[in-house]
Amino acid sequence: MSIHPQNYDSDVINRVRDILLARKQTVAVAESVTSGHLQAAFSLADNALQLYQGGITAYNIGQKTRHLHIEPVHALSCDCVSEIVSAQMAKEVTSLFASDWGIGVTGYAAVVPEKSINKLFAYYSFNFRGKEVAAKKISVENNSPLEVQLFYTRHILSSFLEILKNHQ
Numbered sequence: 001m002s003i004h005p006q007n008y009d010s011d012v013i014n015r016v017r018d019i020l021l022a023r024k025q026t027v028a029v030a031e032s033v034t035s036g037h038l039q040a041a042f043s044l045a046d047n048a049l050q051l052y053q054g055g056i057t058a059y060n061i062g063q064k065t066r067h068l069h070i071e072p073v074h075a076l077s078c079d080c081v082s083e084i085v086s087a088q089m090a091k092e093v094t095s096l097f098a099s100d101w102g103i104g105v106t107g108y109a110a111v112v113p114e115k116s117i118n119k120l121f122a123y124y125s126f127n128f129r130g131k132e133v134a135a136k137k138i139s140v141e142n143n144s145p146l147e148v149q150l151f152y153t154r155h156i157l158s159s160f161l162e163i164l165k166n167h168q
Helices: 010-023 037-043 061-068 072-077 083-096 145-166
Strands: 027-031 052-057 101-107 120-128 131-140
Touching: 010 145, 027 037, 027 083, 037 052, 037 145, 052 083, 061 072, 061 083, 072 083, 083 101, 083 120, 083 131, 101 145, 120 145, 131 145
Parallel strands: 027 052, 027 101
Antiparallel strands: 101 120, 120 131
C-alpha cells in the first residue's frame, strides 16, 4: 500500500478545515508513531495554507527533547511513549509553529519484543493556545506498521473533529 489521498478521510479533513477557517484558527502537528501521516492529511485539505501551519516528525528521544523540549528523564523512563509526552509535544508544537491548535502523538506501530511491547498503542493530545484540551490512549490490533499508522491517523483526525465541535 502506498500513501495516497484515499488513505485519509477527506470528508473529516474538510470538516475540520471548515471549522478552523470559520474560527480563523490554525493547527500544527508533532508526531512520532504516525511518521508524517497527520502532516500529509492536513496538507490535503482544500485551502490548507489558510489553516495548516506545518508539522514535525520527531522519532526518537534526542529529537523530541531537542526540538519539542520533552522532559528527558520522564521520556527515558517510558521510551518516549506516554500521555505526558504526547501532551508536551502538542503544547510545544503550537509554539514552534505559532498555531492555535497543536496535536501530539507518540506510540508503537510495531511490536518491540525486546522491550516487552507486544500490544500496539499510542497516546495523543490536543492543545489549544497552550492549554491541554484532551489526551487519550488508543489501542489497535497488530497489523502492518503502515496500516497501524493509518488507523491512528484516521482516529486522531476524527477525534480532532469531535473536539472542535465541542470546543468553543
